[in-house]
Amino acid sequence: MGPADGDTQTIHEEIEALLSEYVEGTLPVADTERVAAHLAGCAGCRSAEADERAIRAQLGSLRPQAAPAELREQVTDTIHRRSAGRFFARRTLGDRVPLGLLLVVALAMLLTIVAALWASATGSLRDPPSRPEAPPATGEPVVPAP
């Protein structure tokens, strides 16, 4: 096989690689024109193009398969069986709200309560303020003599 044969083979392979998109009509204009020009003069690639179209048509003509009528009952029965009847039960708040979120909210509420107690005058968590020391008892009367 000479260099020219190799080049020709490469061109066929390039065109072959573009055929899928060419048939789908999704190739850019320049590539579409290049493929169309090549196909006009190449019986082998035209045959490949015809096969490509044929296989797509055959795949597209496969008849849709209908699901068995009992599928719905089978699925719901399986769910009931696996969950011992609990799966379709109405959800509680605990089911609807993620546990992590509940924990965060609980922690935030706890911190708020602690902060409120800390800041309040009554029921404070702080140590009671230290009182001024009482004057030493001297035995003298507090009230001065008139």
Next chain:
Amino acid sequence: MTLRERLLLRRLRDRDERAFRELVDEHRDKVFNLTYRMLGNRAEAEDVAQEVFISVFKTVDSFREESKFSTWLYRVTVNHCKNRIKYLARRHDRDQDQLDDAVDKTVAAAIGTGIPMTRPDRQLEGAQMEKLLQEAISQLDEEHRVVVVLRDIEDLSIEEICEITGLPDGTVKSRLHRARLALRKKLQRHL
């Protein structure tokens, strides 16, 4: 997503059994057709279709409504099919003799019940072609099978296939090309 779909999803999240039944009724044929074309066996397809709906119901909270519901459903279905294909391959359980031939059964049933068939020869020919095609699809690699089934049988766009498979555009196109090429080679005599 349509308003109806949103309402249905809300009811599903509330574990409403009637909503689940509606969902199955609405999508069962689509899901079953995909599982059947992916697996090539009716019993396996039925089993996987069941698992798909159970998964959808169990994980509906994780669906963020950023894509169409049908896209999400296809993604769940494709993932289940891929897992089943791998499982069957591991078990060496892919016996082509068991390949289901729903078409033959249909034709036979039609003949048996006297349903008028204008060109039985043509219908039989079509049935045989369908069987050959299904066999050829079942012989494709799982990654090629997915794209060709979604594109050429389910008629989804390349964009939708990218969204379902999580693959880039170029990869989907090249896999599609290889898949069709492989099918053409397998079926060349019959095209």
